[in-house]
Amino acid sequence: MTLPSKTQVILGPPGTGKTSTLLGLIEDELESGTEPDKIGFFTFTKKAVSEGKDRAIAKFDNILDKDLPYFRTLHSLAFRQLGLNRENVLGRRDILDLNEKMNLKLTGSSNSDDGHLFAMTHDDRLAFIENLARMRGVGLKDQWHDVEDAVGWFELERYAKGLNLFKQDRLLVDYTDMLQDFLTKGEIPKLDVMYVDEAQDLSPLQWSVVRKLAENSTRVYVAGDDDQAIYKWAGADVDYLISNSKDAMILKQSYRVPFSVHDVAMRCINQVRSRVHKTWNPREQKGTVRWEPNIDLVNMESGEWLVLARTNYLLEQVDEYCRNEGWFFEVKGRPSISEKKVQSVINWERLRAGEKVTLAECVNIIKQIKLKNPKVIDTIDEKTKLDMKDMLYYFPDIPQSVWFDAFSLLSVKEISYIRAMLRRGEKITKKPRIKLSTIHAAKGGECENVVLITDITNRVYKNYQQNPDDENRVFYVAVTRTKENLYLIEPQSPRCYQM
DSSP, X not given: OOOOTXXXXXXXXXXXXXXXXXXXXXHHHHHTTOOGGGEEEEESOHHHHHHHHHHHHHHOTTOOGGGOTTEEEHHHHHHHHTTOOGGGBOOHHHHHHHHHHHTOOOOSOOOOTTSOGGGSOHHHHHHHHHHHHHHXXXXXXXXXXXXOOSOOHHHXXXXXXXXXXXXXXXXXXXXXXXXXXXXXXXXXXXXXXXXXXXXXXXXXXXXXXXXXXXXXXXXEEEEEOGGGOOOGGGTOOTHHHHHTOTTOEEOOBOSSOOHHHHHHHHHHHTTOSSSOOOOXXXXXXXXXXXXXXXXXXXXXXXXXXXXXXXXXXXXXHHHHHHHHHTOOEEETTEESSOHHHHHHHHHHHHHHTTOOEEHHHHHHHHTTSOOSOGGGGGGSOTTOEEOHHHHHHHOTTOOOSOHHHHOTTSOHHHHHHHHHHHHHTOOTTSOOSEEEEEHHHHTTOOEEEEEEEOBOOHHHHHHHHHOHHHHHHHHHHHHTTEEEEEEEEOOSSSOBOOO
8 A cells, every 4th residue: 555655754763762753743833833733643542642742732832632633543533533422332331232142251352462362362352353354454254264263263253243233233333443434434634744653553454544644634744663563463564664665764863772782683673574674873872781591690679670571471480480589560560469468468567566557557457357247347437546456346356466377368379479578678669660561562661671581482483483574573672672781581492582
């Protein structure tokens, strides 16, 4: 698919400020007098859209949120231009009804943060494959053949027919329907200038939407990086960006990646056969790259850390190691243990030492202890502070032993983990400075210190041998999250990524 000749493609290698470049161009347009409602800024996430809006509003006193109607995700644009309401869109309640009607167990989550369909439930995979066929613009059976999956053809066909009938009966559309309908009956805005970010992640259907918008715009800017295209499994087709990048502007200076890490990154990406060749410069700082036999030889006592693994399965092993070591960390965007649970331990030991605690602190404590009548707590005035004597008055069966004996509703693993954290002196009231993530989930992020697990699973290894470009891009993205120090963990098996 060829975009109009008026299109300027911008390729931004890691840390070169691709999005900032786009936002700077938007500011230039506004300063030159272009009306805000004649500017389109389209990207994938609400967060990125909000960043663009906030930056424009902060710089120009006369611009309000409502003045930027075309700063949107593509789905949000389609929703607006089709004049839809929330009740027109397939939602969670509808999915529950569909489950009951078709005897399914859809969760409504059809994404995987490690690029593995097997990370989804069986029925969510049905939904994912059906939707993927529409995003790619291919027949359902063709998509079924393309995806190596354990779902059967007849159950996939049954699901697709059932879903269509369900939507027709209730006059509902899903997010992919919105894009399809936008192409045929949506009102196409006439823009003076439009910007598209993260173009390497566009599916064929989304590219069709972008082309439609571009045809009705005076100036067009499309930004992305084909080297960071890691969502092929989700329908993205980077070949569209590559084919439109003949006269692309290439951002050449990275403000993130240090010199030594840049060398490793280029070893990864230069193995990709189908790409736009580009030269970009690292930061002047050298940085460090170290190979370690095991993750336990990496000293994570201080600083910010990002630990990356190719799949959730491999990440689970890192998770176990961090718990055994007593590190407080974040995984999948959540802290490794509830702050309330650890705080309850601390408050319980305060009680045992003769101190008083608030009623709210008592409520959290008794959630960890098996008591005959825990609801007695509801009768106590919320302003009351209690000591152990008071606790025994209200709860005669409450134990008085050390927390790991008293907290019978904590699991053995939780107790072991909390004890390890207390020994290490971890500060659980602060945001975790160690983050565990799959490579896919970390895209767009960066960190001072990055630890990369080079092992891969059997399924990934098979794809690596068949489609090496995919994995070369994934590990390129992983390496280039690094701002200072990269630690590469030597493979523990022959199934690994070859640096």
